[in-house]
Amino acid sequence: MKAVVQREYGSADVLHLQEVDRPPMSANSVLVRVRAASVHAGDWHLMRGDPFLLRFIYGGIHRPKITILGSDVAGEVDAVGQAVRQFKPGDPVFADLTECGFGAFAEYVSVPESALVLKPENLTFAEAATVPVSGLSALQGLRDVGQLQAGERVLIKGAAGGVGSFAVQIAKALGAEVTGVCSPHKQEVVRKLGADEVMDYDQAVHQAPRFDLILDTAAYRSVFASLAVLKPGGRYVMVGGAMPYFFQVLLLGSLMSALSGRRVKSLVCQPNSKDLTLLKDWIERGTIYPYVDRTYPLEQVPDAIHALEQRQVCGKVAISIGSAPYSPLCQGHASATASHLARD
Ligand SMILES: NC(=O)c1ccc[n+]([C@@H]2O[C@H](COP(=O)([O-])OP(=O)(O)OC[C@H]3O[C@@H](n4cnc5c(N)ncnc54)[C@H](OP(=O)(O)O)[C@@H]3O)[C@@H](O)[C@H]2O)c1
Missing domain, CATH: 3.40.50.720 (NAD(P)-binding Rossmann-like Domain)
Known part of the structure; x- marks a missing residue:
């Protein structure tokens, strides 16, 4: 599969699109075909290994142990481990991967069943990936x-x-x-x-x-x-x-x-499916929505991170992967955003 891989700490230049093996699965995990990810400030802290304390927390003092970043994911279930009960192939899901190894900047990611929630029905994959x-x-x-x-x-x-x-x-x-x-x-x-x-x-x-x-x-x-x-x-x-x-x-x-x-x-954010389900419910009821400023394709993850670091973004930046719709630098073009603002 294709993934954006990081073998050393540094600026966005250390990120490279490469062919790598699909992630291994366990009995309790779900293989997700990633349709979208998103970028947030923690990605560039991990990319740079700055602050240094992050290198102790994530286990790579000189070189990153986490080689595929990306903590927000939305996609479709591709396969499930034998102990998985809640999901089946084809289900649209989203998750926060911060406590399960990251890896959303790739075509596939393996996620514990407990971290996944069904995607809000009224959001595209790109919009949903900006939420967790x-x-x-x-x-x-x-x-x-x-x-x-x-x-x-x-x-x-x-x-x-x-x-x-x-x-x-x-x-x-x-x-x-x-x-x-x-x-x-x-x-x-x-x-x-x-x-x-x-x-x-x-x-x-x-x-x-x-x-x-x-x-x-x-x-x-x-x-x-x-x-x-x-x-x-x-x-x-x-x-x-x-x-x-x-x-x-x-x-x-x-x-x-x-x-x-x-x-x-x-705040030390604690990812959990109960709170993510609450956000999904609010989104489906129209109480909240993700403001997606722009969307980049997988190979432009370095540009997306650069734009965020440079404070060019309003709201969120999505990464679209595979066949998800790609709208280059479309300010506030995500459908949820447009329809919500149109109600004003
Ligand atoms: N504690 C936790 O569990 C937790 C969880 C998530 C995130 N975080 C941290 O929370 C912070 C915000 O995350 P985020 O995802 O919202 O980041 P973000 O999307 O990059 O937003 C950060 C905001 O800070 C504003 N800002 C004001 N002065 C700034 C300056 N001198 N340099 C850079 N930005 C400046 C930005 O400017 P404008 O006013 O121009 O928009 C921007 O809107 C990050 O430090 C992130 O690591 C912590």
Whole structure:
């Protein structure tokens, strides 16, 4: 099969389209014929082996042990192991592969049955592949770590990013009043995603302390500056951004909470099929939808990662594989996106 393979750490130049063997299957696994994948920030961190800690976590200090990246997958069941009960060949499925070895940048991937969920019926494979990692992170960051309640005011930093574009919609679905923070030229999209108020990163640190919760997917400035716009007793959830700030909160969150009078915590997303099923249900009911900015073919995974690293993307980037429809650089052309925005 064809796959985008990485044998060393570095820039997108280390990624090469190659012929490799199909992945082995076990009794509990499902061989998925990949129709689409998507790219997110974690892909380029793994590609670069940066921060270095990732090399310890994923087991390749000098060279990557994970040679085929890609943590979001949507495709069709090709074959099932003898113990698999829930799926049969031909079923359309999607999954977060973060805790099952990655490998979505390929024509086939072997996935534990427990990680798979039937694809939302109203999404294309490319759209569905943009949901798992970003949607689950947004859901768990707001609902579980952030304990968001209906009627509360939430500030979402990086609202035009992958996680942020889902977070805006999920926070609205949970009954919150949403302020989205993003680059000025992306503000219109964030408004259309449902934000009640939109501002840029400078404005966000000059607000009165009026927010109950901050979901920070773009922590590229002092966390203490963000805490100042939270009400006393408010909650700050670190999702990602610059690594020094991420590790500051991960390691010193309790101390920062004591010093600031706000609760400071980090998200560590836990992929699971129950939450992915909840996202599927919301998508099928039209409560949330993936905002797909553009789609690339498998051989252009390096370009897709480059575009994301360069902050050119609004929402998500999909990778189409095999016969899935390919729409080059079509801004917001995904059907779910177009139909949802057309309702405005
Ligand atoms: N903790 C977890 O379990 C978990 C799970 C998923 C992701 N993450 C992390 O969360 C972060 C967001 O992920 P994502 O998939 O949403 O990423 P993404 O799609 O690349 O979005 C990141 C957003 O940050 C904004 N941003 C603001 N200042 C920036 C700067 N100086 N450099 C780069 N971007 C900047 C971007 O700009 P604009 O305002 O211009 O759009 C972009 O919208 C990443 O660090 C990722 O590794 C963590």
